Amino acid sequence: MDKIIEVQGINKTFLKRKTKETVTAVKDISFDVHRGEVLGLLGPNGAGKTSTIKMICGLLQPNSGAIYINGLDIRKKRLKALRHISAVLEGNRNLYWRLTVRENLEYFAGNRGLSRKEIAARVDQLIGQFRLKEKENELVNGLSRGMQQKLAIAVALLAETQAILLDEPTLGLDVEISYELREIIKTVAKEEQRTIIISSHDMPVVQELCDRTIIINKGTVVVDEKVENLLKLFETRAYSIKLCSELSPSQQKKLDVSFPLSTYKGSFRQPVVEVNLERSEDIYDLFDIFKAEGTVVESIDRTSIDFEQVFMEIVKGENNYAMA
CATH class of the missing domain: 3.30.70.2040 (Alpha-Beta Plaits)
Incomplete structure (x- = not known):
């Protein structure tokens, strides 16, 4: 199976401001993400998971090691590499709050070099798929958290990247919206064959959606295995x-x-x-x-x-x- 993301021996340390103590967040982490799979990237708080996610998204530079996206070294060809991945990070949604639902989709498509005419049909399709039709002309800052999260994921899908990283996609959502999002993610993975990386503390979501899971603890990978195999083993x-x-x-x-x-x-x-x-x-x-x-x-x-x-x-x- 082809690899869309390759993480090779990355390390990341931070310097505490007060004590100047060096803290190791990530220690020699390596794993691959294959095209078309839904991968769970998990870990308890402070395990190094968030630092790993930020390095994959180009928001942090590893002290050593390499990350390749679609064969491109993210350190040497950052912009070209990042064109193959889009992300929805928890607490930092990819939205402009003073634009409407439709305007957000059109704006971020424009950032990718696409004209309104080129993406008009796709915008209509996403608004319908995410059940945002009644809200398409409302400002984002007036939407519920669930509606904002749905729009953020729609924006990520509109980019047509080969890989999508969803950080805590169902956090704080009510049962109905959470279920709706899970169904949409399943549809996207199955019908569009997109690679999806899900980082979540919502384990039922991981169990339902992910083919394989990588668990990070104390800065290292402790598990890289199919969800089905783990359930069978522990059962x-x-x-x-x-x-x-x-x-x-x-x-x-x-x-x-x-x-x-x-x-x-x-x-x-x-x-x-x-x-x-x-x-x-x-x-x-x-x-x-x-x-x-x-x-x-x-x-x-x-x-x-x-x-x-x-x-x-x-x-x-x-x-x-x-x-x-």
């Missing part, structure tokens, strides 16, 4: 264990130490331990905790797991993630 490790009696405080302490990501739900009727076992043999250590005080296990079942749980397991787990 085989997730168990729900029903007990015949409650665990003692001593047992609960041992459980927290040996299985820090487990959940114990004490109940007089039905105590339950929910746990993800990283290795098959960990089941023996778990049952030793039960056996120590004669706790009887009533049943043990595999449980379903969603991508939010997968993400939390990866970024908070003490052991490094690795595919089985």
Whole structure:
């Protein structure tokens, strides 16, 4: 599969103003983005994800390493490279607030060297696709957050770039608008074969839309894998264990130490331990905790797991993630 974006060993450090201490935000990050795929670029706050996004968009320069967009080195041929990618960054939408919906689309198309006549049909199509027809002559600063976000994405699509980066596309939106945007993104990815990079803390969005995910933590890539494979892997490790009696405080302490990501739900009727076992043999250590005080296990079942749980397991787990 052809590569549209290549990130090769980038590093980024910052100097704290007060202490003059050097902070490493990104450490030797490498990955590729293929044409036509929907990629999730994820990471907890402070993990280096935002710095990576800004370097891909040309807003920051890496201290070392290289980024290629459609084969063009972004440091050597910045303007030509950036013509192949458009972005909607959270908190910095690509809109003019004192222009109307239609005027924004026409203005940003003009910035790309396109005339009104050339893009008239495409503007009409996007206004209809994003359900902005009733708002097309209203100023952007009078629109709701959801309408502004829809317009920002429409502007990014109008550029006809091969790759689109959407930073927190559903943040702060109501359920209806969020669902509408997800459907539009799916349509664009499938019918227009555009490459879409989604950065989001909304894990259901990632699970629904993304083919593959890259997770960055502590400045490095810790996962580069298909979403489907991650769900399958972690699902085989997730168990729900029903007990015949409650665990003692001593047992609960041992459980927290040996299985820090487990959940114990004490109940007089039905105590339950929910746990993800990283290795098959960990089941023996778990049952030793039960056996120590004669706790009887009533049943043990595999449980379903969603991508939010997968993400939390990866970024908070003490052991490094690795595919089985």
